[in-house]
Amino acid sequence: MSLSHTIIADLRGAPPGDLGRLLPTGLGTSAARAFLKPFHAADDELFCPGALREDVALGDFVNEQVVAWADQVGIYSGRLEKLRACGFGRFMMLAHPGALDADRLVAAAKCLVAEWAADDYYVDEVELGADPMQVGSRLANLHAVTDPAQLPRRYAADMDDHHRLQPISVAFRTAMEHLSRYASITQMGRFQHQMATLFLAWTQEADWHANRRTPPVWEYLVQRHLNNYLPPMILVDVLAGYEVPAQEFYQPLVRQAFTTAGNAAVLINDLYSGAQESENDFNLPTVLVANEGLTRHEAVLRTVEIHNELMHTFVGLATQLSATGSPMLRRFLADTWAWLGGSRQWHATSGRYHSAPSSPTSPSSPTSPSSSTSPSSARS
Template sequence: MTGSGRAPHDVRQQFDLDLKGLGTSAARAFRQRSQPRLFCPGPLRDDRALGERVNEEMLRWAAETGIYPGRLDKLREADFGRYMMLAHPATSDPDRLLAATKCLVAEWAADDYYVDEVSLGADPMVVGSRLANLYAVVDPPSLPGGYASQKDAYHRLQPISTAFRTAMEHLARYASVTQLARFRHQLAILFLAWTQEADWHVNRRTPPVWEYLVQRHLNSYLPPMILMDVLGGYELPPGEFFHPEVRAAFTTAGNAAVLINDLYSQKNESETDHNLPSVLAAEERLTHREAVFRTVEIHNELMETFVSRAARLSATGSPALRRFFADTWAYLGGSREWHATSGRYHDSKEGKP
């Protein structure tokens, strides 16, 4: 589908329909196939012109910050502007989508340059200190005397610091104090997860499946997902957002979303990187094909759990909570579509898998 996308009330209506049509019985049917299919919605819109507009503005910002020097063509191919357009159909405002895209690209750049890509300077021995220093941009400390100027001098030499600072300044135009606080909180969780990943690399250790899934719970897609009500122009009240049952449903959706990344990114990863298929193969002595199918089954189980929890909570929660879960459902479909088509994971000559 092309165009400007459905209005928020249509997104909620689609969520209701999908809950009926893709409930747990349908998910179980997916699981029972010899080659399981992903239990995931499709995108609610694909406005290519809007995505391209956001992408072009993001590229200008990336050039100004200095991230990905000499690699902006690769950043263009990744099409992160389209990602946020697909994942956040509740808004057609290009500037709101740009704010979210900047935050997403800053996070991705930190992962590439500090954690994953040795060719870009990643070093597992210093991941912890780099991320702690970067978090000082996310949640600035008050340092005494000349120490503040030394800190500022350090960050002026770090393009990723500039990316985070300017991205959050843009986000602050639309986010409330509470929404910014929970975004900072989720980034702290993300940075912690990256230090755990560095520990695996330093110690040349393949984690057991349960530990890998814990890390993926921390290193999930919640940072970009958490901006849903910011982009939608409303705010889920803190009492509902942080309610344990709502948090459990939302984090389960984030965990499912990031396993889509494991499926699509694995062919681009080095032999020392970890993903769910690789740790499943190592622990359970599976072939690669079997490990991929098992990953799909785990993803589908998480999606079943999210749908069940979201349906129950939506029936008794506020209109804002109902909208929040509808936006979560929409995010899952848009995210899956981006992973299936992005130049980050597929050559331009490849069709959609």
């Protein structure tokens, strides 16, 4: 059974079929060697690697640390069991197989959960106080935490008092403090840039909700380019303990490759989260149905096709860059490839999208996501 049919079967509660996985030969393998012989799936199957690591104990440890932190800072109050079921600690364990330090994974998981919580509390989840008319102001104020604002003394105290009462602000401040133990000044700046981009994307989504407008497909894909998975992916080299030189990281082809990978990864989210969303939420299949008159089945297949096009573009760029780039860049591209596989694995098995997490020993068999156990019914 192809993956697209598996996802459709999931939506109907039918048992899924086996999914092929691409496993590079090892963490020490050069990116060029890993990308030159990609797995070629049929047109209606996802072209994506599988996870390189499944360490249940490590994932559980990171997850418990993050749930305890969430309780401490005050996010997801009353929903901590649902947060635990999401397995965000496992997400980071899967996505960063080159990271052997559990505390680095905890720092990254805190940042990830802070991002998800901001989306839930400010953008998507009405039960948590989300209001499209306030998204812009809330995110602008939050940006003053992620990239600290310098106010005149008489007003700085007012701003600090405001953020002390906002669990999302406390979550971001403490998560970034933890991350700063491992990220260089340059790497922290890259993370801050991606957060600003993400906040901009959420204001665009709020505009759609406030004006009750379904965007055309191209505009939705622009929003997903901004609201992709680069905020957590930007920590790939931080967690593995190295740093891609700035002259390579910001090279246009490198940026194109990295953003393309992030865009492809977020479409995996669109496929697996669809059953959890309200009628007012947006995902690529929904937008395709509204704009192009496709059936839900056809829209899922089209989404898989678009995902695969992006992935093939990334593979082509990564192969080219790996042949000429520094060892750090080659490692970064290989770690990005591994991140994509870990992310796919998490989406296929997480309690956020499924009634119960799938067994780690059966990574290609997601269960039916018909009953959400996530802290939010939102898209992310």
